Amino acid sequence: MPDPKESDVIIIGAGPAGLATALGLSGSGLSVTIIDKTLFPRDKVCGGGLSSRSLRVLGELLPASKIGFPMLPIHGFSLVTPDQVEYIYLPAVLGEQPVLGATIDRRLFDHALLEAVVELPGTVFIGETEALAIHTSEGRVDIETSRGCFKGRMAIVADGAHSKLINSLAGDPFDRKTDAIALRGIFKDVKPEGAEAVVSFYFLKDVFPGYFWLFPLPDGHWNAGIYLPLGFKQQKKHNLNRLFFDIIQESSVLSGRFQDAILTGSIGSDILPLGKCCRHYSGERWLSVGDAASLVDPLAGEGIGNALMSGQLAAGHLLEAFRNNNFSTSFNSRYEKELLRRIGPEIKFRQRLIRFFGTKPRLFNWVFRQIARSSVFQRTVVRLLYGNSAPGRLEFYQ
Numbered sequence: 001m002p003d004p005k006e007s008d009v010i011i012i013g014a015g016p017a018g019l020a021t022a023l024g025l026s027g028s029g030l031s032v033t034i035i036d037k038t039l040f041p042r043d044k045v046c047g048g049g050l051s052s053r054s055l056r057v058l059g060e061l062l063p064a065s066k067i068g069f070p071m072l073p074i075h076g077f078s079l080v081t082p083d084q085v086e087y088i089y090l091p092a093v094l095g096e097q098p099v100l101g102a103t104i105d106r107r108l109f110d111h112a113l114l115e116a117v118v119e120l121p122g123t124v125f126i127g128e129t130e131a132l133a134i135h136t137s138e139g140r141v142d143i144e145t146s147r148g149c150f151k152g153r154m155a156i157v158a159d160g161a162h163s164k165l166i167n168s169l170a171g172d173p174f175d176r177k178t179d180a181i182a183l184r185g186i187f188k189d190v191k192p193e194g195a196e197a198v199v200s201f202y203f204l205k206d207v208f209p210g211y212f213w214l215f216p217l218p219d220g221h222w223n224a225g226i227y228l229p230l231g232f233k234q235q236k237k238h239n240l241n242r243l244f245f246d247i248i249q250e251s252s253v254l255s256g257r258f259q260d261a262i263l264t265g266s267i268g269s270d271i272l273p274l275g276k277c278c279r280h281y282s283g284e285r286w287l288s289v290g291d292a293a294s295l296v297d298p299l300a301g302e303g304i305g306n307a308l309m310s311g312q313l314a315a316g317h318l319l320e321a322f323r324n325n326n327f328s329t330s331f332n333s334r335y336e337k338e339l340l341r342r343i344g345p346e347i348k349f350r351q352r353l354i355r356f357f358g359t360k361p362r363l364f365n366w367v368f369r370q371i372a373r374s375s376v377f378q379r380t381v382v383r384l385l386y387g388n389s390a391p392g393r394l395e396f397y398q
């Protein structure tokens, strides 16, 4: 067994981004050490929604037989516009209902991915180890941690939204004003939206252009929360906890669903580092992935898909770097270019959309009325939400 303190690749953070990187290195023969400051299984404040991108990348990284976490397939969504009109989208393709996404419990999801990772030969996980600083020097990268120094030939910075390391490496501090914040609670006995597994988005006046979400979970519980992009003036004065419970109790479109609901466990909130396309994602002997690289979708607040995808890309790049024995800033910028090529246009487009509609709730209402009438519009919306793998024949019920 190689010394875990000296390995080819050191991954800092065992969330979806870091674990996708490790899964992508499966069979490479490289020695990989993953460190995380927590002890697993650990929870992560999250809505637990997996988009079609998340499902696609997961399928590429992990054989179906290794998917050791419960997942609830999602067949449609409902959306409430600020004028409180509800639209339900349930696609039917040749009589069957395609899967648009899924929901998961993050504690079980991350733990199952970690279990699949530690089975890989040459891969070691060390929990309760906090990375404190990172230095590159002749021929290696050193990670100073709460358990001493870990040495590697390449480092993957995957330590999430509050990354300690990325600012010292990338040299451009986060601009929190343009990030988002979200709060979630887990409930039982929420009234479902019909018989199907459907996720619901409520674009209510008080949170617009953010939304209130309500997702059914695999174990019968419900994940409810609010997503608030911080770039909008009206968001600054909110007390998030109060707003959340006010909406549940007072909103005419939601209070019925929460009539018999019981909150199980505590409420949690956190920052979402939104995609900006202006950060450095790589340098000498390091790459950043997931939230540490600010890759969350600015429109929907979805971050797991880009975390998994950036980890998969980083793994592909690592193989190239070791093949060429080249870990320089200029060689690693290939990863950055590929990442921006894949998600840059999408992030910029979604930033523009949210800025455009952010101050125009009435226009948003109007657009959805048109969407309900036009199949072309419907396809566009579904592509925006679910990517190109969305099914072709759609039905919208108002």
Ligand SMILES: Cc1cc2nc3c(=O)[nH]c(=O)nc-3n(C[C@H](O)[C@H](O)[C@H](O)COP(=O)(O)OP(=O)(O)OC[C@H]3O[C@@H](n4cnc5c(N)ncnc54)[C@H](O)[C@@H]3O)c2cc1C
Pocket (backbone or CB within 6 Å): 012, 013, 014, 015, 016, 017, 018, 035, 036, 037, 038, 044, 045, 046, 047, 048, 049, 050, 051, 129, 130, 131, 132, 158, 159, 160, 161, 162, 163, 164, 182, 183, 184, 225, 268, 269, 270, 271, 272, 289, 290, 291, 292, 296, 301, 302, 303, 304, 305, 307
């Ligand atoms: C309330 C809320 C709801 C959300 N809902 C959704 C959703 O429904 N769907 C979706 O796709 N996305 C959602 N997101 C975003 C999603 O949770 C993140 O984008 C995703 O977890 C990013 O994965 P990651 O691996 O980059 O980071 P993380 O999952 O945060 O993992 C980072 C890991 O690094 C570890 N770490 C941190 N610092 C250190 C250190 N110094 N040393 C060692 N280890 C360290 C942490 O313990 C953690 O395990 C939500 C976010 C929030 C806040």
